[in-house]
Amino acid sequence: MDTPGAPDDSVTPAEIRQNGARELAIRWKDGTLSRYPVRELRLACACAVCVDEWTGAGRLDPDSVPEDVHPTQISPVGRYAIQIEWSDGHATGIYPFRRLRTLGQLELSSAS
Numbered sequence: 554m555d556t557p558g559a560p561d562d563s564v565t566p567a568e569i570r571q572n573g574a575r576e577l578a579i580r581w582k583d584g585t586l587s588r589y590p591v592r593e594l595r596l597a598c599a600c601a602v603c604v605d606e607w608t609g610a611g612r613l614d615p616d617s618v619p620e621d622v623h624p625t626q627i628s629p630v631g632r633y634a635i636q637i638e639w640s641d642g643h644a645t646g647i648y649p650f651r652r653l654r655t656l657g658q659l660e661l662s663s664a665s
């Protein structure tokens with residue numbers, strides 16, 4: 554249940570940091586640590602360029618994303634999301650904390 558205005562610790566980052574070039578880590582206020590291989594995050598981008606807005610089908614060709622892609626800048630978007638600018642020039646992706654929390658639970662690194 555969502556109560557408007559009530560902060561939800563499970564989707565509120567206490568700390569966001571990059572662990573080297575390949576990993577982003579978010580520690581949530583509820584104490585959980587989520588770790589994301591940054592390239593997987595790039596591939597999970599859900600912006601209108603990467604995902605068809607109407608069909609929801611992915612438009613991003615994974616082969617077009619460099620192996621060493623990494624965030625060049627991470628900016629907060631309100632209180633609910635971060636925007637990531639990537640080394641491949643892509644900067645329209647917004648990652649809501651709620652989605653990041655879900656992605657963290659899916660353990661992206663083991664998904665094929």
Ligand SMILES: [Zn+2]
Pocket residue numbers: 598599600601602603604643645646
């Ligand atoms: Zn995108």
